Amino acid sequence: xxxxxxxxxxxxxxxxxxxxxxxxxxxxxxxxxxxxxxxxxxxxxxxxxxxxxxxxxxxxxxxxxxxxxxxxxxxxxxxxxxxxxxxxxxxxxxxxxxxxxxxxxxxxxxxxxxxxxxxxxxxxxxxxxxxxxxxxxxxxxxxxxxxxxxxxxxxxxxxxxxxxxxxxxxxxxxxxxxxxxxxxxxxxxx
Amino acid sequence: xxxxxxxxxxxxxxxxxxxxxxxxxxxxxxxxxxxxxxxxxxxxxxxxxxxxxxxxxxxxxxxxxxxxxxxxxxxxxxxxxxxxxxxxxxxxxxxxxxxxxxxxxxxxxxxxxxxxxxxxxxxxxxxxxxxxxxxxxxxxxxxxxxxxxxxxxxxxxxxxxxxxxxxxxxxxxxxxxxxxxxxxxxxxxxxxxxxxxxxxxxxxxxxxxxxxxxxxxxxxxxxxxxxxxxxxxxxxxxxxxxxxxxxxxxxxxxxxxxxxxxxxxxxxxxxxxxxxxxxxxxxxxx
Numbered sequence: 207x208x209x210x211x212x213x214x215x216x217x218x219x220x221x222x223x224x225x226x227x228x229x230x231x232x233x234x235x236x237x238x239x240x241x242x243x244x245x246x247x248x249x250x251x252x253x254x255x256x257x258x259x260x261x262x263x264x265x266x267x268x269x270x271x272x273x274x275x276x277x278x279x280x281x282x283x284x285x286x287x288x289x290x291x292x293x294x295x296x297x298x299x300x301x302x303x304x305x306x307x308x309x310x311x312x313x314x315x316x317x318x319x320x321x322x323x324x325x326x327x328x329x330x331x332x333x334x335x336x337x338x339x340x341x342x343x344x345x346x347x348x349x350x351x352x353x354x355x356x357x358x359x360x361x362x363x364x365x366x367x368x369x370x371x372x373x374x375x376x377x378x379x380x381x382x383x384x385x386x387x388x389x390x391x392x393x394x395x396x
Numbered sequence: 397x398x399x400x401x402x403x404x405x406x407x408x409x410x411x412x413x414x415x416x417x418x419x420x421x422x423x424x425x426x427x428x429x430x431x432x433x434x435x436x437x438x439x440x441x442x443x444x445x446x447x448x449x450x451x452x453x454x455x456x457x458x459x460x461x462x463x464x465x466x467x468x469x470x471x472x473x474x475x476x477x478x479x480x481x482x483x484x485x486x487x488x489x490x491x492x493x494x495x496x497x498x499x500x501x502x503x504x505x506x507x508x509x510x511x512x513x514x515x516x517x518x519x520x521x522x523x524x525x526x527x528x529x530x531x532x533x534x535x536x537x538x539x540x541x542x543x544x545x546x547x548x549x550x551x552x553x554x555x556x557x558x559x560x561x562x563x564x565x566x567x568x569x570x571x572x573x574x575x576x577x578x579x580x581x582x583x584x585x586x587x588x589x590x591x592x593x594x595x596x597x598x599x600x601x602x603x604x605x606x607x608x609x610x611x612x613x614x615x616x617x618x619x620x621x622x623x624x625x626x627x628x629x630x631x632x633x634x635x636x637x638x639x640x641x642x643x644x645x646x647x648x649x650x651x652x653x654x655x656x657x658x659x660x661x662x663x664x665x666x667x668x669x670x671x672x673x674x675x676x677x678x679x680x681x682x
Contacts, residue, residue, distance in 0.1 A: 214646050215430060217405040236647065251406050252430070253466055259428040260646050285406070298425070298465060313465060319489035320512045322399045342402040343467065343489070381402050 209392060210235040210244030214260035216252015216285060220380035224388045238269045246279040246392070249286025251342065251378055254294070254313065257285055258301040267302060274306045279371040281391045284344055287374035288313060292351070306372035308351025309364070315346035327377070329358045329366060332386040339365065339377035347376060400514035400534035403467065403489065404598040407431055407621050411611070411642045412600075414438050414625040416456075418463035424628070427638035431467040431489070433623065434460040439496050439543030440626035440665065443675065449497040451479040454486055461487070469516070474681055475501025477510070484513040490535070491515050493528075495680035496542045496625075503682060508532030518602065520553045520678050522560040522589075526581035529597055536595060538619070539678040540603015543626050545667035547604040549678055550614055554601060558618040565593045603678070606631070606664045608644030608657050615648035632662030 211221045213234035225232035225248070235241050249257075261267045274280060274290070282290040288297065292305040296313040316322070322343055326336040339360070347364040350356060358366040358375075366375040366387075371394075379387040410430030415421040421432045436452040437445065451472050461468045467489035472479035474493055479500075483491050493506050495518050508515040509532035518539035519525035525536045538557070540550030564575055564586060572590055576583035588596050601619035605611055606627040614622060622645050624638075631637045640657040647653040670676075 213409070215409045217408065219408065220405060252408075253406065253410060255425065255466060256410055256428045256430050256642070260643070263428075263643050264647070296465065318487040319403050319467065319514065320484065320487060322403065324399060340398055340402050342399065342406055378402060378405075381398055381405065 207231065207245045207392070208233060208243065209246045209248065210241065211248045211250060212257070212286070213250075214264065214266075215256045216250045217378065217380055218250045221248045221250050221283075221388075224380050224385055225392070228385050228389050228392065230388075230392050236264060238265055241266060241269050241273065247273070247281075248391075249280065249282040249289050250380070251284035251286060254285035254288040255298050255301050257289065261302060271304055274304050274372070277371050279391070279394070280306060281373040281375075282307075283375050283378055283380065284342065287311060287376055288345055290372050290374050293349075295348070307367065307369050307374050308354055309347050309367065309374070310349040311345040311347050311376070313345050314343045316341065316344055319343060325360055327358055327360060327365065329387075331357050331390060337379070337384050337386065338382040339379070340381040341377050342381075344376045397534065401597055403514060404516075404535040404600075407467075407600075408598060409646055410621050411638075411645050412469065412621065412623045413628055413638060414623075415460060415629070418459045420629055420634075421460045421463045423635050424638055425464045425466050427635060428642035429466060429638065430621070431469055432460060432464060433469045433471065433492065433625075434488075435471055438626040438629060439677070440545075440630050441543075442496060443543040451476070451483065451497070454482065457483075457486060457488065471497055472506070473497040474499040475504050475506060477506045480506050480511060480515075484511055488513065493517050493533075495539055495677050499680050505531050505681070516600070518678070518681060519557065521556045523579035523581050524681065525557055525595060525599075526579060526585045529585060529595070530582050533597065535598050535600060537600040537602040537623055538614075539681070540601070540605075541670060541673070542603045542677050543668075544604055544670065544673070545606040545627060545630070545665040546670060547606070547610045547613065548670065550601050550603045550605070551617065553603075553678070554599075554614060554617045554619055557595070557599065561589055561594060564589050605641070606667065608640045608654055611641050611644045612648040612654050615645060621645070627665055630665035637661050637664070
């Protein structure tokens, strides 16, 4: 099984390192042929507007939409979650959201960088000890559709959710060195 | 520190553009910039006009914060912690303690650990980079020679930093003390580099980037993202050049894409020979 990390812009490297340290064959994805070659995909954090434009520039928008519609296992973190959402508020009108997760998310909802934070987050699916979750200019999920399963909340807001094979979190599992979420994502066979 | 460094991680493989108006900021965002640097004058104009260059007025920074959805950075003078306090209160996402502005302190940089907002600092070599990191910088950028459109200084700084990192990774434990002494840097940070083979914070490039090929060059030399100052808005066609530099940064190792995005951009900013400069901005900082 080959796991791709969309590496147009953002924190791709840390996801690749996390995947490799749990023994996954991890490769960066920047072109359509590279996307066609992977079984699963992580959409990393970064600037969602930039990533969205670079999807167009590199001819990946159509192929990614097709793979997502085909049910590819995908994990979107922060900006990646916005790409998977069905609706983004406070973003740019032209930014892509592919609708693999039936959620509405508000971009950069906590405010400027001085409001970024870490929190110990209990996630039942990952076992008893909480995960150190790093939130960097993160979005807030304001609506979840009936098909969406919420796996963790913070202050009442969903911060980790999934719908079928699409997973999204508003925090950065790649920044804390805790590999449990990457492992769960790679092992699930829904 | 993880939260401060975290934002730098999110900016990797991106372009941060200098902007002086809300309109510039929108052009930058439309082109795919990952962040903008709000300042009163781009370095080429600071160089031309002379005088004391200071932090931009709050209204000007606020108008840019209001114009875009991407992070906004702003510059404080070297050692001017009160300017940094004002910028933090204003809510900028990153502060650049920058040699492009006139230094406020000839011995001390800002104690950046005292702040919640993260800082980026310039460096010409590894020792300078490690001193800034020991003061709390969460991102290092090459200084280059801002406002010249001449990439040679940024290349020198990047090669100096990455070359010494490579040499440290093959040093034995006794030699690390000598490295610390020569670099005038804490031995703990030198050890971290010996083990990790990289700086403990992201390394970006700044100073002199004017073309898509310049961006590709510095990325191939080990920069993880690019700042572009005068290079965009002092060129013939800022919108097209901004977009081309963004695409070149994402695809820096793909010559076919570099060729494609290098076409049809009009004139780049006029460049300056380093030998003819009256002021070397990169010499500011200690």
